[in-house]
Amino acid sequence: MDWDKATAELSKKLDPSHVKSRSQGGGSVSYVEGWHAIAEANRIFGFGEWTRETLELRQLGDPREVGGKMRVEYMARVRVTVAGVVRDGCGFGQGIDKDVGQAHESALKEAETDAMKRALMTFGNPFGLALYDKSRENVGTPEKPFDPAETRDRIKNALSKARDLAELERIWKHPATEEAFGKLHPAMQGELTKAHTDRVAFLSQAPEGTH
Template identity: 50%
Template sequence: MSFTPTQRRQLRARLNPDHVRSRVAEGQILSFLEGWHVIAEANRIFGFEGWDRETLASTCVYSKQIGDRYCAAYAARVRITVRAGERTIIREGSGAGEANVASPGQAHEVAAKAAETDATKRALMTFGNAFGLAPSLGSRDLPPPRPAPRRVERPRRAPGQRRQHRGTHGTGRHRHHDPRSGFRLLPQPHTAFPGARREVSQACR
Protein backbone atom coordinates (compact mmCIF):
# COMPACT_ATOMS: atom_id res chain seq x y z
CA MET A 1 0.00 0.00 0.00
CA SER A 2 1.34 3.45 -0.95
CA PHE A 3 -0.18 6.92 -0.61
CA THR A 4 -3.89 7.20 0.09
CA PRO A 5 -6.21 8.60 -2.62
CA THR A 6 -6.45 11.84 -0.63
CA GLN A 7 -2.68 12.18 -0.47
CA ARG A 8 -2.36 11.49 -4.19
CA ARG A 9 -4.94 14.15 -4.96
CA GLN A 10 -3.14 16.65 -2.74
CA LEU A 11 0.23 15.91 -4.35
CA ARG A 12 -1.20 16.29 -7.88
CA ALA A 13 -3.16 19.44 -7.10
CA ARG A 14 -2.19 22.58 -8.94
CA LEU A 15 0.13 24.86 -6.99
CA ASN A 16 -1.62 27.92 -5.61
CA PRO A 17 0.11 30.98 -7.11
CA ASP A 18 -0.48 32.89 -3.86
CA HIS A 19 2.21 30.73 -2.25
CA VAL A 20 4.85 31.54 -4.87
CA ARG A 21 7.36 34.26 -4.04
CA SER A 22 9.84 35.94 -6.35
CA ARG A 23 13.08 37.87 -6.10
CA VAL A 24 15.49 39.48 -8.55
CA ALA A 25 19.00 38.03 -8.88
CA GLU A 26 21.50 39.04 -11.57
CA GLY A 27 18.87 40.42 -13.92
CA GLN A 28 16.47 37.49 -13.60
CA ILE A 29 13.26 36.92 -11.64
CA LEU A 30 13.52 33.77 -9.51
CA SER A 31 10.30 32.10 -8.33
CA PHE A 32 10.37 29.95 -5.22
CA LEU A 33 8.41 28.60 -2.25
CA GLU A 34 9.32 29.64 1.27
CA GLY A 35 10.81 26.98 3.52
CA TRP A 36 8.17 27.21 6.24
CA HIS A 37 5.41 26.69 3.68
CA VAL A 38 7.04 23.55 2.24
CA ILE A 39 7.41 22.03 5.74
CA ALA A 40 3.81 22.93 6.58
CA GLU A 41 2.64 21.21 3.38
CA ALA A 42 4.63 18.08 4.30
CA ASN A 43 2.94 18.01 7.72
CA ARG A 44 -0.47 18.52 6.13
CA ILE A 45 -0.12 15.83 3.45
CA PHE A 46 2.10 13.20 5.13
CA GLY A 47 1.14 13.86 8.74
CA PHE A 48 3.29 15.12 11.59
CA GLU A 49 4.61 11.61 12.23
CA GLY A 50 4.60 10.47 8.62
CA TRP A 51 7.92 11.88 7.48
CA ASP A 52 11.47 12.61 8.71
CA ARG A 53 14.26 14.93 7.68
CA GLU A 54 17.93 14.11 8.12
CA THR A 55 20.88 16.36 7.30
CA LEU A 56 23.52 14.18 5.70
CA ALA A 57 26.15 16.88 5.18
CA SER A 58 26.64 20.59 5.86
CA THR A 59 29.94 22.09 4.70
CA CYS A 60 31.26 25.63 4.85
CA VAL A 61 32.62 26.39 1.39
CA TYR A 62 33.41 30.08 1.89
CA SER A 63 34.11 32.36 4.83
CA LYS A 64 35.61 35.85 4.77
CA GLN A 65 35.51 39.19 6.54
CA ILE A 66 35.01 42.19 4.29
CA GLY A 67 35.34 45.43 6.22
CA ASP A 68 32.96 45.24 9.16
CA ARG A 69 30.85 42.51 7.47
CA TYR A 70 31.21 38.73 7.69
CA CYS A 71 30.39 36.50 4.77
CA ALA A 72 29.82 32.76 4.69
CA ALA A 73 28.51 30.17 2.25
CA TYR A 74 27.41 26.62 2.97
CA ALA A 75 26.45 23.54 0.95
CA ALA A 76 24.14 20.91 2.46
CA ARG A 77 22.54 17.59 1.58
CA VAL A 78 19.28 16.45 3.15
CA ARG A 79 17.41 13.13 3.12
CA ILE A 80 13.61 12.99 3.36
CA THR A 81 11.95 9.76 4.50
CA VAL A 82 8.18 9.40 4.02
CA ARG A 83 6.13 6.51 5.37
CA ALA A 84 3.32 5.64 2.97
CA GLY A 85 1.45 2.67 4.44
CA GLU A 86 3.84 -0.27 4.46
CA ARG A 87 6.28 1.46 2.13
CA THR A 88 9.12 3.83 2.96
CA ILE A 89 10.02 6.40 0.34
CA ILE A 90 13.41 8.11 0.51
CA ARG A 91 14.37 11.23 -1.43
CA GLU A 92 17.50 13.37 -1.18
CA GLY A 93 18.32 16.92 -2.20
CA SER A 94 21.25 19.32 -2.21
CA GLY A 95 21.22 23.04 -1.58
CA ALA A 96 23.34 26.09 -0.88
CA GLY A 97 23.04 29.19 1.27
CA GLU A 98 24.98 32.35 1.92
CA ALA A 99 25.02 35.24 4.36
CA ASN A 100 26.49 38.72 4.69
CA VAL A 101 25.93 39.98 8.26
CA ALA A 102 27.58 41.91 11.07
CA SER A 103 28.94 38.99 13.18
CA PRO A 104 30.86 35.82 12.25
CA GLY A 105 28.62 33.50 14.27
CA GLN A 106 25.48 34.85 12.67
CA ALA A 107 27.04 34.52 9.22
CA HIS A 108 27.66 30.78 9.68
CA GLU A 109 24.25 30.22 11.30
CA VAL A 110 22.27 32.00 8.59
CA ALA A 111 24.21 30.39 5.74
CA ALA A 112 23.95 26.86 7.20
CA LYS A 113 20.19 27.19 7.81
CA ALA A 114 19.64 28.56 4.31
CA ALA A 115 21.54 25.66 2.76
CA GLU A 116 19.59 23.08 4.78
CA THR A 117 16.27 24.70 3.89
CA ASP A 118 17.20 24.82 0.21
CA ALA A 119 18.16 21.13 0.24
CA THR A 120 14.90 20.24 2.02
CA LYS A 121 12.82 22.02 -0.60
CA ARG A 122 14.68 20.28 -3.43
CA ALA A 123 14.13 16.87 -1.87
CA LEU A 124 10.42 17.45 -1.20
CA MET A 125 9.90 18.95 -4.66
CA THR A 126 10.16 15.48 -6.22
CA PHE A 127 6.90 14.45 -4.52
CA GLY A 128 4.63 16.68 -6.58
CA ASN A 129 3.16 20.08 -7.39
CA ALA A 130 2.39 20.89 -3.76
CA PHE A 131 6.13 21.29 -3.13
CA GLY A 132 6.98 23.34 -6.21
CA LEU A 133 7.20 20.71 -8.96
CA ALA A 134 5.66 23.05 -11.53
CA PRO A 135 6.93 24.66 -14.74
CA SER A 136 6.02 28.10 -13.40
CA LEU A 137 8.87 27.98 -10.87
CA GLY A 138 12.38 28.80 -11.96
CA SER A 139 14.08 31.82 -13.49
CA ARG A 140 13.12 34.08 -16.34
CA ASP A 141 14.56 37.22 -17.86
CA LEU A 142 13.30 40.55 -16.68
CA PRO A 143 10.78 42.13 -19.07
CA PRO A 144 11.98 45.25 -20.89
CA PRO A 145 11.09 48.49 -19.10
CA ARG A 146 7.93 50.17 -20.28
CA PRO A 147 8.42 53.54 -21.99
CA ALA A 148 7.31 56.54 -20.01
CA PRO A 149 3.93 57.90 -21.12
CA ARG A 150 4.12 60.96 -23.35
CA ARG A 151 2.79 64.13 -21.85
CA VAL A 152 0.80 66.28 -24.22
CA GLU A 153 1.19 69.98 -23.57
CA ARG A 154 -1.98 71.93 -24.22
CA PRO A 155 -1.82 75.66 -24.97
CA ARG A 156 -2.75 77.81 -22.05
CA ARG A 157 -5.54 80.37 -22.32
CA ALA A 158 -4.73 83.99 -21.82
CA PRO A 159 -6.16 85.66 -18.69
CA GLY A 160 -9.78 86.53 -19.26
CA GLN A 161 -10.03 84.46 -22.43
CA ARG A 162 -13.10 82.23 -22.52
CA ARG A 163 -12.82 78.60 -23.45
CA GLN A 164 -14.09 77.92 -26.97
CA HIS A 165 -16.12 74.80 -27.61
CA ARG A 166 -15.93 73.17 -30.97
CA GLY A 167 -18.63 71.02 -32.41
CA THR A 168 -18.56 67.43 -33.53
CA HIS A 169 -15.43 66.48 -35.50
CA GLY A 170 -14.40 70.11 -36.06
CA THR A 171 -17.50 71.08 -38.05
CA GLY A 172 -17.93 74.30 -36.07
CA ARG A 173 -21.37 73.25 -34.88
CA HIS A 174 -22.57 72.80 -31.34
CA ARG A 175 -24.81 70.04 -30.16
CA HIS A 176 -28.14 71.18 -28.65
CA HIS A 177 -30.62 68.90 -26.96
CA ASP A 178 -34.27 68.76 -27.89
CA PRO A 179 -36.33 66.67 -25.42
CA ARG A 180 -38.79 65.75 -28.17
CA SER A 181 -36.53 65.00 -31.11
CA GLY A 182 -33.23 64.21 -29.39
CA PHE A 183 -29.95 65.91 -30.33
CA ARG A 184 -29.86 68.39 -33.17
CA LEU A 185 -26.88 70.07 -34.82
CA LEU A 186 -27.30 73.78 -35.39
CA PRO A 187 -24.98 75.80 -37.64
CA GLN A 188 -23.09 78.61 -35.91
CA PRO A 189 -22.68 82.12 -37.32
CA HIS A 190 -19.08 81.30 -38.27
CA THR A 191 -20.22 78.44 -40.50
CA ALA A 192 -18.19 77.66 -43.58
CA PHE A 193 -21.18 78.38 -45.88
CA PRO A 194 -21.14 82.05 -47.00
CA GLY A 195 -24.37 83.86 -46.38
CA ALA A 196 -25.90 81.02 -44.46
CA ARG A 197 -28.60 82.03 -42.03
CA ARG A 198 -28.93 80.49 -38.62
CA GLU A 199 -32.26 78.78 -38.31
CA VAL A 200 -33.54 77.80 -34.93
CA SER A 201 -36.64 75.70 -34.57
CA GLN A 202 -39.46 76.75 -32.34
CA ALA A 203 -38.75 73.89 -29.98
CA CYS A 204 -35.17 75.03 -29.34
CA ARG A 205 -35.89 78.70 -28.69
Template identity: 50%
Template sequence: MMAFSASQARQLKAKLAADHVKSRTENGATLNYIEGWHAISEANRIFGYDAWDRHTVSSRCVWTGSSGRYYMAAYTAKVRISVRAGDIVIVREGSGSGESRAVSPGQAHEIALKSAETDATKRALATFGNPFGLALYDPAQSGVRPSKKDADETSRSWCLRSANANPTSTFETPTDFAKALKEAMGAAPTIEALFEVWEQNLEAVRASIR
Protein backbone atom coordinates (compact mmCIF):
# COMPACT_ATOMS: atom_id res chain seq x y z
CA MET A 1 0.00 0.00 0.00
CA MET A 2 1.42 3.38 -1.00
CA ALA A 3 1.81 5.77 1.92
CA PHE A 4 1.88 8.96 -0.14
CA SER A 5 -1.08 10.29 -2.08
CA ALA A 6 -1.09 10.00 -5.87
CA SER A 7 -0.32 13.72 -6.14
CA GLN A 8 2.62 13.47 -3.73
CA ALA A 9 4.00 10.39 -5.50
CA ARG A 10 3.81 12.22 -8.82
CA GLN A 11 5.65 15.24 -7.40
CA LEU A 12 8.35 13.04 -5.87
CA LYS A 13 8.92 11.41 -9.27
CA ALA A 14 9.11 14.76 -11.07
CA LYS A 15 12.41 16.03 -12.41
CA LEU A 16 14.47 18.66 -10.64
CA ALA A 17 14.34 22.03 -12.42
CA ALA A 18 17.84 23.06 -13.52
CA ASP A 19 17.08 26.62 -12.41
CA HIS A 20 17.38 25.42 -8.79
CA VAL A 21 20.76 23.72 -9.31
CA LYS A 22 23.79 25.65 -8.08
CA SER A 23 27.46 24.79 -8.55
CA ARG A 24 30.74 25.43 -6.78
CA THR A 25 34.35 24.39 -7.28
CA GLU A 26 35.90 22.31 -4.52
CA ASN A 27 39.35 20.70 -4.67
CA GLY A 28 39.46 21.28 -8.41
CA ALA A 29 36.11 19.59 -9.07
CA THR A 30 32.75 21.19 -9.89
CA LEU A 31 29.99 20.12 -7.52
CA ASN A 32 26.29 20.59 -8.22
CA TYR A 33 23.83 21.07 -5.37
CA ILE A 34 20.54 22.61 -4.30
CA GLU A 35 20.37 25.21 -1.56
CA GLY A 36 19.03 24.33 1.87
CA TRP A 37 16.13 26.77 1.75
CA HIS A 38 14.92 25.19 -1.50
CA ALA A 39 15.00 21.66 -0.05
CA ILE A 40 12.93 22.81 2.94
CA SER A 41 10.54 24.73 0.68
CA GLU A 42 10.01 21.62 -1.43
CA ALA A 43 9.35 19.53 1.69
CA ASN A 44 6.70 22.04 2.79
CA ARG A 45 5.16 22.04 -0.68
CA ILE A 46 5.07 18.27 -1.21
CA PHE A 47 4.58 16.90 2.31
CA GLY A 48 2.74 19.84 3.90
CA TYR A 49 3.96 22.37 6.46
CA ASP A 50 2.63 20.33 9.39
CA ALA A 51 3.33 16.84 8.03
CA TRP A 52 7.08 16.55 8.49
CA ASP A 53 9.68 17.18 11.20
CA ARG A 54 13.44 17.62 11.36
CA HIS A 55 15.42 16.50 14.40
CA THR A 56 19.17 16.81 14.95
CA VAL A 57 20.20 13.39 16.26
CA SER A 58 23.80 14.36 16.98
CA SER A 59 26.38 17.04 16.27
CA ARG A 60 30.07 17.31 17.00
CA CYS A 61 32.77 19.92 16.64
CA VAL A 62 35.62 18.13 14.86
CA TRP A 63 38.03 21.03 14.52
CA THR A 64 38.54 24.58 15.69
CA GLY A 65 41.27 27.13 15.18
CA SER A 66 42.12 30.76 14.51
CA SER A 67 44.08 32.79 11.99
CA GLY A 68 44.75 36.44 12.64
CA ARG A 69 41.48 38.10 13.62
CA TYR A 70 39.36 35.18 12.41
CA TYR A 71 38.07 32.12 14.24
CA MET A 72 37.28 28.87 12.43
CA ALA A 73 35.30 25.74 13.20
CA ALA A 74 34.18 22.52 11.55
CA TYR A 75 31.20 20.38 12.56
CA THR A 76 29.52 17.13 11.61
CA ALA A 77 25.84 16.43 12.23
CA LYS A 78 23.24 13.72 11.79
CA VAL A 79 19.64 14.73 11.09
CA ARG A 80 16.46 12.64 11.15
CA ILE A 81 13.51 13.52 8.90
CA SER A 82 10.07 12.16 9.84
CA VAL A 83 7.24 12.45 7.31
CA ARG A 84 3.65 11.64 8.22
CA ALA A 85 1.87 10.02 5.27
CA GLY A 86 -1.59 8.89 6.31
CA ASP A 87 -1.21 6.47 9.22
CA ILE A 88 2.45 5.84 8.41
CA VAL A 89 5.53 7.75 9.56
CA ILE A 90 8.45 7.53 7.15
CA VAL A 91 11.85 8.15 8.72
CA ARG A 92 15.06 8.98 6.87
CA GLU A 93 18.45 10.08 8.20
CA GLY A 94 21.36 11.95 6.70
CA SER A 95 24.82 13.07 7.80
CA GLY A 96 26.59 16.25 6.80
CA SER A 97 29.47 18.57 7.57
CA GLY A 98 30.01 22.31 7.74
CA GLU A 99 32.89 24.75 8.08
CA SER A 100 33.04 28.45 8.87
CA ARG A 101 35.25 31.45 9.47
CA ALA A 102 34.02 34.40 11.53
CA VAL A 103 35.18 37.33 13.63
CA SER A 104 34.10 35.71 16.92
CA PRO A 105 34.28 32.14 18.28
CA GLY A 106 30.52 32.04 18.87
CA GLN A 107 29.71 33.00 15.30
CA ALA A 108 32.21 30.50 13.91
CA HIS A 109 30.66 27.62 15.86
CA GLU A 110 27.07 28.70 15.14
CA ILE A 111 27.60 29.03 11.39
CA ALA A 112 29.51 25.75 11.11
CA LEU A 113 26.86 23.86 13.09
CA LYS A 114 24.00 25.29 11.02
CA SER A 115 25.87 24.44 7.83
CA ALA A 116 26.36 20.84 8.97
CA GLU A 117 22.69 20.49 9.95
CA THR A 118 21.58 21.91 6.59
CA ASP A 119 23.90 19.56 4.71
CA ALA A 120 22.55 16.59 6.68
CA THR A 121 18.96 17.71 6.08
CA LYS A 122 19.50 17.86 2.33
CA ARG A 123 21.06 14.39 2.31
CA ALA A 124 18.13 12.93 4.24
CA LEU A 125 15.53 14.61 2.02
CA ALA A 126 17.38 13.54 -1.15
CA THR A 127 16.35 9.94 -0.46
CA PHE A 128 12.75 10.95 -1.27
CA GLY A 129 13.44 11.81 -4.91
CA ASN A 130 14.67 14.16 -7.60
CA PRO A 131 13.04 17.39 -6.31
CA PHE A 132 15.33 17.18 -3.27
CA GLY A 133 18.53 16.73 -5.27
CA LEU A 134 18.64 12.95 -5.78
CA ALA A 135 18.99 13.59 -9.53
CA LEU A 136 22.36 15.26 -8.92
CA TYR A 137 23.92 11.97 -7.78
CA ASP A 138 23.41 10.62 -11.31
CA PRO A 139 26.42 11.58 -13.50
CA ALA A 140 24.11 11.87 -16.52
CA GLN A 141 21.62 13.95 -14.51
CA SER A 142 18.74 12.50 -16.52
CA GLY A 143 16.43 13.50 -13.68
CA VAL A 144 17.13 17.22 -14.17
CA ARG A 145 14.73 19.26 -16.31
CA PRO A 146 16.35 21.86 -18.63
CA SER A 147 16.51 25.43 -17.38
CA LYS A 148 13.97 28.01 -18.50
CA LYS A 149 16.62 29.68 -20.65
CA ASP A 150 17.47 26.43 -22.43
CA ALA A 151 13.80 25.57 -22.75
CA ASP A 152 13.05 28.98 -24.23
CA GLU A 153 15.78 28.50 -26.82
CA THR A 154 14.39 25.07 -27.63
CA SER A 155 10.84 26.34 -27.75
CA ARG A 156 11.67 28.76 -30.56
CA SER A 157 11.68 25.75 -32.86
CA TRP A 158 8.75 24.21 -30.92
CA CYS A 159 10.42 20.90 -30.22
CA LEU A 160 8.20 18.10 -28.90
CA ARG A 161 9.91 15.77 -26.44
CA SER A 162 9.01 12.24 -25.41
CA ALA A 163 8.58 11.02 -21.83
CA ASN A 164 12.31 10.25 -21.63
CA ALA A 165 13.27 13.76 -22.87
CA ASN A 166 14.24 12.73 -26.40
CA PRO A 167 13.22 15.19 -29.17
CA THR A 168 10.62 13.56 -31.42
CA SER A 169 9.64 16.35 -33.82
CA THR A 170 9.73 20.11 -34.36
CA PHE A 171 7.03 22.52 -35.50
CA GLU A 172 6.90 25.94 -37.10
CA THR A 173 4.07 27.29 -34.95
CA PRO A 174 2.95 26.87 -31.32
CA THR A 175 -0.47 25.78 -32.58
CA ASP A 176 1.00 22.77 -34.39
CA PHE A 177 3.16 22.02 -31.36
CA ALA A 178 0.14 22.11 -29.02
CA LYS A 179 -1.81 19.78 -31.31
CA ALA A 180 1.05 17.27 -31.42
CA LEU A 181 1.51 17.46 -27.64
CA LYS A 182 -2.19 16.74 -27.11
CA GLU A 183 -1.92 13.68 -29.35
CA ALA A 184 1.25 12.48 -27.58
CA MET A 185 -0.40 12.80 -24.17
CA GLY A 186 -3.49 11.02 -25.44
CA ALA A 187 -1.33 8.14 -26.66
CA ALA A 188 0.49 7.73 -23.33
CA PRO A 189 0.00 4.14 -22.09
CA THR A 190 -0.24 5.09 -18.40
CA ILE A 191 -1.09 8.14 -16.31
CA GLU A 192 2.56 8.25 -15.18
CA ALA A 193 3.74 8.36 -18.80
CA LEU A 194 1.22 11.11 -19.54
CA PHE A 195 2.60 13.29 -16.76
CA GLU A 196 6.18 12.57 -17.90
CA VAL A 197 5.33 13.82 -21.41
CA TRP A 198 3.74 16.91 -19.86
CA GLU A 199 6.77 17.57 -17.62
CA GLN A 200 9.20 17.29 -20.54
CA ASN A 201 7.26 19.86 -22.57
CA LEU A 202 6.08 22.16 -19.78
CA GLU A 203 8.53 25.00 -20.43
CA ALA A 204 7.69 25.03 -24.14
CA VAL A 205 4.00 25.20 -23.25
CA ARG A 206 4.65 28.16 -20.96
CA ALA A 207 6.63 29.89 -23.70
CA SER A 208 3.78 29.37 -26.16
CA ILE A 209 1.34 31.36 -24.01
CA ARG A 210 3.60 34.28 -23.07
Protein backbone atom coordinates (compact mmCIF):
# COMPACT_ATOMS: atom_id res chain seq x y z
CA MET A 1 0.00 0.00 0.00
CA ASP A 2 1.21 3.52 -0.82
CA TRP A 3 1.01 5.43 2.46
CA ASP A 4 1.82 8.77 0.77
CA LYS A 5 -1.24 8.51 -1.45
CA ALA A 6 -3.37 7.24 1.42
CA THR A 7 -2.24 10.10 3.66
CA ALA A 8 -3.18 12.64 1.00
CA GLU A 9 -6.68 11.15 0.81
CA LEU A 10 -7.03 10.97 4.59
CA SER A 11 -6.14 14.66 4.87
CA LYS A 12 -8.88 15.82 2.51
CA LYS A 13 -12.03 17.45 3.82
CA LEU A 14 -15.08 15.33 4.50
CA ASP A 15 -17.68 15.85 1.78
CA PRO A 16 -20.85 17.11 3.51
CA SER A 17 -22.99 15.02 1.15
CA HIS A 18 -21.71 11.96 3.04
CA VAL A 19 -22.76 13.29 6.44
CA LYS A 20 -26.06 12.08 7.89
CA SER A 21 -27.83 13.16 11.07
CA ARG A 22 -30.21 11.67 13.60
CA SER A 23 -32.01 12.83 16.71
CA GLN A 24 -30.39 11.78 19.95
CA GLY A 25 -30.70 12.99 23.53
CA GLY A 26 -32.83 15.94 22.54
CA GLY A 27 -30.33 17.10 19.92
CA SER A 28 -28.93 16.16 16.53
CA VAL A 29 -25.92 13.89 15.97
CA SER A 30 -23.92 13.87 12.73
CA TYR A 31 -22.31 10.69 11.45
CA VAL A 32 -21.13 8.78 8.36
CA GLU A 33 -22.88 5.53 7.50
CA GLY A 34 -21.19 2.18 7.93
CA TRP A 35 -21.34 1.20 4.26
CA HIS A 36 -19.69 4.50 3.33
CA ALA A 37 -16.86 3.95 5.82
CA ILE A 38 -16.19 0.52 4.31
CA ALA A 39 -16.30 1.91 0.77
CA GLU A 40 -13.83 4.65 1.74
CA ALA A 41 -11.50 2.13 3.37
CA ASN A 42 -11.51 0.04 0.17
CA ARG A 43 -10.92 3.15 -1.96
CA ILE A 44 -8.16 4.71 0.14
CA PHE A 45 -6.33 1.64 1.46
CA GLY A 46 -7.24 -0.84 -1.27
CA PHE A 47 -9.13 -4.13 -1.26
CA GLY A 48 -7.32 -6.64 0.89
CA GLU A 49 -5.07 -3.98 2.43
CA TRP A 50 -7.08 -3.60 5.62
CA THR A 51 -8.82 -5.99 8.01
CA ARG A 52 -11.58 -5.79 10.60
CA GLU A 53 -11.70 -8.08 13.62
CA THR A 54 -14.38 -8.21 16.30
CA LEU A 55 -12.56 -8.59 19.61
CA GLU A 56 -15.53 -8.51 21.96
CA LEU A 57 -19.33 -8.65 21.88
CA ARG A 58 -21.19 -8.28 25.12
CA GLN A 59 -24.90 -8.12 25.84
CA LEU A 60 -25.82 -5.30 28.19
CA GLY A 61 -28.45 -6.56 30.58
CA ASP A 62 -31.41 -8.76 29.73
CA PRO A 63 -33.89 -8.11 26.91
CA ARG A 64 -36.80 -6.01 28.15
CA GLU A 65 -40.20 -5.20 26.78
CA VAL A 66 -40.88 -1.61 25.76
CA GLY A 67 -44.14 -0.67 24.09
CA GLY A 68 -44.97 -4.22 23.09
CA LYS A 69 -41.51 -4.85 21.56
CA MET A 70 -38.33 -6.39 22.91
CA ARG A 71 -35.33 -4.11 23.36
CA VAL A 72 -31.82 -5.60 23.34
CA GLU A 73 -28.51 -3.77 23.80
CA TYR A 74 -24.93 -4.79 23.02
CA MET A 75 -21.46 -3.31 23.14
CA ALA A 76 -18.67 -4.31 20.76
CA ARG A 77 -14.94 -3.80 20.42
CA VAL A 78 -13.54 -3.97 16.90
CA ARG A 79 -9.94 -3.80 15.69
CA VAL A 80 -9.02 -2.34 12.29
CA THR A 81 -5.54 -3.04 10.93
CA VAL A 82 -4.06 -1.21 7.95
CA ALA A 83 -0.58 -2.17 6.78
CA GLY A 84 0.50 -2.94 10.33
CA VAL A 85 -1.19 0.10 11.89
CA VAL A 86 -3.73 -1.05 14.50
CA ARG A 87 -6.73 0.91 15.74
CA ASP A 88 -9.44 -0.26 18.16
CA GLY A 89 -12.91 1.15 18.59
CA CYS A 90 -15.84 0.51 20.93
CA GLY A 91 -19.45 0.80 19.87
CA PHE A 92 -23.00 0.42 21.10
CA GLY A 93 -25.98 -1.19 19.40
CA GLN A 94 -29.67 -1.34 20.21
CA GLY A 95 -32.27 -3.59 18.63
CA ILE A 96 -36.04 -3.19 19.01
CA ASP A 97 -38.39 -5.76 17.50
CA LYS A 98 -41.38 -7.93 18.37
CA ASP A 99 -39.16 -10.90 17.54
CA VAL A 100 -36.43 -11.06 20.20
CA GLY A 101 -34.14 -12.85 17.75
CA GLN A 102 -34.41 -10.00 15.27
CA ALA A 103 -33.78 -7.53 18.07
CA HIS A 104 -30.55 -9.37 18.98
CA GLU A 105 -29.42 -9.39 15.34
CA SER A 106 -30.06 -5.66 14.88
CA ALA A 107 -28.26 -4.77 18.09
CA LEU A 108 -25.24 -6.94 17.23
CA LYS A 109 -24.88 -5.46 13.75
CA GLU A 110 -25.24 -1.90 15.01
CA ALA A 111 -22.69 -2.41 17.79
CA GLU A 112 -20.09 -3.91 15.42
CA THR A 113 -20.62 -1.23 12.80
CA ASP A 114 -20.40 1.55 15.36
CA ALA A 115 -17.17 0.13 16.78
CA MET A 116 -15.66 -0.26 13.30
CA LYS A 117 -16.49 3.35 12.42
CA ARG A 118 -14.88 4.57 15.64
CA ALA A 119 -11.71 2.61 14.84
CA LEU A 120 -11.59 3.90 11.25
CA MET A 121 -12.34 7.45 12.40
CA THR A 122 -8.87 7.68 13.93
CA PHE A 123 -7.32 7.46 10.45
CA GLY A 124 -8.72 10.76 9.21
CA ASN A 125 -11.46 13.06 7.95
CA PRO A 126 -13.10 10.77 5.34
CA PHE A 127 -14.18 8.43 8.15
CA GLY A 128 -15.79 11.15 10.26
CA LEU A 129 -12.88 12.55 12.26
CA ALA A 130 -13.80 16.00 10.95
CA LEU A 131 -17.17 15.78 12.73
CA TYR A 132 -15.50 15.84 16.15
CA ASP A 133 -14.32 19.41 15.51
CA LYS A 134 -17.16 21.77 16.49
CA SER A 135 -15.95 24.35 13.97
CA ARG A 136 -16.35 21.80 11.15
CA GLU A 137 -13.24 23.27 9.53
CA ASN A 138 -12.50 20.03 7.70
CA VAL A 139 -16.03 19.42 6.46
CA GLY A 140 -16.47 20.84 3.00
CA THR A 141 -16.83 19.99 -0.66
CA PRO A 142 -13.48 18.75 -2.00
CA GLU A 143 -11.74 21.03 -4.47
CA LYS A 144 -12.40 20.27 -8.12
CA PRO A 145 -9.50 18.73 -10.01
CA PHE A 146 -7.58 21.24 -12.13
CA ASP A 147 -9.07 21.32 -15.63
CA PRO A 148 -6.68 22.96 -18.14
CA ALA A 149 -9.30 23.44 -20.87
CA GLU A 150 -11.84 24.94 -18.47
CA THR A 151 -9.16 27.24 -17.02
CA ARG A 152 -8.06 28.42 -20.48
CA ASP A 153 -11.64 29.11 -21.54
CA ARG A 154 -12.40 30.99 -18.32
CA ILE A 155 -9.39 33.28 -18.70
CA LYS A 156 -10.07 33.81 -22.40
CA ASN A 157 -13.68 34.72 -21.65
CA ALA A 158 -12.59 37.23 -18.99
CA LEU A 159 -10.14 38.84 -21.42
CA SER A 160 -12.79 39.14 -24.11
CA LYS A 161 -15.09 41.03 -21.73
CA ALA A 162 -12.52 43.62 -20.64
CA ARG A 163 -14.00 47.06 -21.42
CA ASP A 164 -10.75 49.02 -21.60
CA LEU A 165 -6.99 48.53 -21.52
CA ALA A 166 -6.75 49.20 -17.78
CA GLU A 167 -9.28 46.48 -16.97
CA LEU A 168 -7.62 44.12 -19.43
CA GLU A 169 -4.25 44.52 -17.74
CA ARG A 170 -5.77 44.06 -14.29
CA ILE A 171 -7.19 40.72 -15.43
CA TRP A 172 -4.02 39.67 -17.26
CA LYS A 173 -1.66 40.51 -14.39
CA HIS A 174 -3.90 39.34 -11.56
CA PRO A 175 -2.06 36.81 -9.32
CA ALA A 176 -4.83 34.23 -9.82
CA THR A 177 -4.53 34.55 -13.60
CA GLU A 178 -0.75 34.26 -13.47
CA GLU A 179 -0.93 31.19 -11.22
CA ALA A 180 -3.47 29.45 -13.47
CA PHE A 181 -1.54 30.47 -16.60
CA GLY A 182 1.59 28.84 -15.20
CA LYS A 183 -0.19 25.49 -14.87
CA LEU A 184 -1.26 25.36 -18.52
CA HIS A 185 0.40 23.57 -21.40
CA PRO A 186 2.62 25.79 -23.61
CA ALA A 187 0.08 25.54 -26.46
CA MET A 188 -2.71 26.85 -24.22
CA GLN A 189 -0.44 29.58 -22.89
CA GLY A 190 0.15 30.59 -26.50
CA GLU A 191 -3.61 30.76 -27.12
CA LEU A 192 -4.12 33.06 -24.17
CA THR A 193 -1.16 35.26 -25.05
CA LYS A 194 -2.63 35.71 -28.54
CA ALA A 195 -6.09 36.41 -27.06
CA HIS A 196 -4.57 39.08 -24.85
CA THR A 197 -2.62 40.64 -27.74
CA ASP A 198 -5.70 40.64 -29.96
CA ARG A 199 -7.80 42.27 -27.25
CA VAL A 200 -5.14 44.93 -26.71
CA ALA A 201 -5.19 45.71 -30.44
CA PHE A 202 -9.00 45.85 -30.50
CA LEU A 203 -9.32 48.11 -27.46
CA SER A 204 -6.57 50.37 -28.74
CA GLN A 205 -8.31 50.92 -32.08
CA ALA A 206 -12.00 50.75 -31.25
CA PRO A 207 -13.80 54.10 -30.72
CA GLU A 208 -14.68 54.77 -27.07
CA GLY A 209 -18.06 53.36 -26.10
CA THR A 210 -17.96 50.48 -28.63
CA HIS A 211 -15.95 48.04 -26.52
